[in-house]
Amino acid sequence: MRASQIFIPTLKETPAEAELISHQLLLRGGFIRRLASGLYTWMPLGLRVLRQVERVVREEMNRSGAQELLMPVVQPAELWQESGRWEEYGPELLRLQDRHHRDFCLGPTYEEVISDLVRREIHSYRQLPVNFYQIQTKFRDEIRPRFGLMRGREFIMKDAYSFHMDHASLEATYQSMYEAYQRTFTRLGLNFRAVEADNGVIGGKRSHEFHVLADSGEDAIASCHHCDYAANLEKARSRPAPAETETPRAAERVRTPGIHTVAGQAEHLGISTAKIVKTILVVADGKTVMLLLRGDDELNLVKAGHALDARDLRIASPEEAVSATGVPLGFIGPKEPPLPVPILADQRALSVVNFSTGANAEDLHWIHLNWDRDLPRPPAADLRNVRAGDACPHCAEGTLGIRRGIEVGHVFQLGERYSKRMGITVLDETGRDATVTMGCYGIGVSRVVAAAVEQHFDDRGILWPMALAPFAVGIVAINARKSPEVAAAAQGLHDRLEAAGYSVLLDDREERPGVQFATMDLIGLPHRIVVSDKVLAQDVWEYRARRATENMLLDETQLMDHLRKEHFRG
């Protein structure tokens, strides 16, 4: 391909709307253009990258035995009403009506459609298991689209749905998907971690998210330095710290005028926030509960939801807390609680000796309280977010670190949630109806493009991993308009490289070398070859890897050998 034949509208300046580096570089490099909030056009160069991701995903899905199909973008409301999600899904589901005023939605996900298909078409256990996938545009009307491709409203996703007679079969496919994802993201050249994830309200046994590690990631993930334990922060656990051994002191009530924050309490009392037990009022399915955490810990609402077996859980508003307890904010505490409600304590709050907490009266806190002696020990649960440095729950030696991740994949055991609601049954060996069990597996194809850039860039532009690059090799013909020799040599090299199986972009534009180099660096092709009168005179090619800082002068054989080696190493 010649650069004069492909539209690559690069930008010298960064558009104001772009916050993230991937967003900036994809706009500047002419890969994408914004149409409206959360909606992007894939420009010729960007589309090539997208197709590269699709290609790898498709190959690995096919290799794992999944079958590709393609389902409609517009889905009838009836299916969603049947699954209960027409009401549950909320405003993210973009609803529309046709000319007959029938309700439809734009598909944000396809459990309903695939379930409908399978219940119509699959009738016997002999036809299971099956795993269907598609690579399709999805639409979710996000509260706040942002970060370019990272959180758009319209996006491209590979989603797969598997159907099984029993859990063992589901487990086998789940494992095979897990491995396919490992292969996929490895081939795509991404630095990623598979992490244990929370299953949310759906329940189900297992769920893993695949995160590309990047500082700009929207998710926090905890991983062990020593073993392979990794989990989404929502789910991450840590090994409980050993109980404190301090000698108990005499409990005392002290005046703390106007002190209503943990930090203020610690400062006023001259103690560490780790010596404070804080009380957080939450509303679980409409009922108030007191949660206790160590002062320096953060409440994890997902864990609390599990511990309380609550479908809906939120922190009580300050007004609710004050009116329920009659105690000013910051002075609520578990000793002689102001409310006859359940109390649940994080296990770490229960290991503090000589702790301080609110005394349930304005301007008063307790100090040197001790469990059992001064107040009953409430039931323990894991309610806190893990922190960097916590002990790993899986191995003895490791400690946890917290990193940021971009979720690019998710594998999930759905169980019978949809098959029950939608009545997917097949005849089993005994001729009886059996409800199938399901798994689902997603990859954010368009998000992978952005995530790859977040991980691979420098101050001059993108550094595409080999598998994603829109072209493998870029040829810069210097002053080709003035030098027929350069033009001919560059074209010849281009043709031979293409014949050898490489995708090649030949920059034949009538531009100054500086502009050509800047463009090449910005769009991030892995290999660059410069053709000029200077190097032709030496009968060599001037080669430079995008990541390298030095040129190499290679004759054609050396060049071909080098490319072959680099290319297949990824």
Add this chain to the structure above:
RNA sequence: CGGGGCGUAGCGCAGCUUGGUAGCGCGCCUGCUUUGGGAGCAGGAUGUCGGAGGUUCGAAUCCUCUCGCCCCGACCA
């Protein structure tokens, strides 16, 4: 949904406080020069100043409404 900010040439921005009929840089077009890291000189084109209404002799500028976009928040007593 709440809070904040911004809409002026393709892009990045100034002008608005103190109303007088629109400017800078990049990009684009033409010519000449230049040619190994986003060139120089000369000339040129491009704006319903987001939209509607109002105030005024006169509105990019003041007022009202509206549309769009960006950022933050929507959990820590």
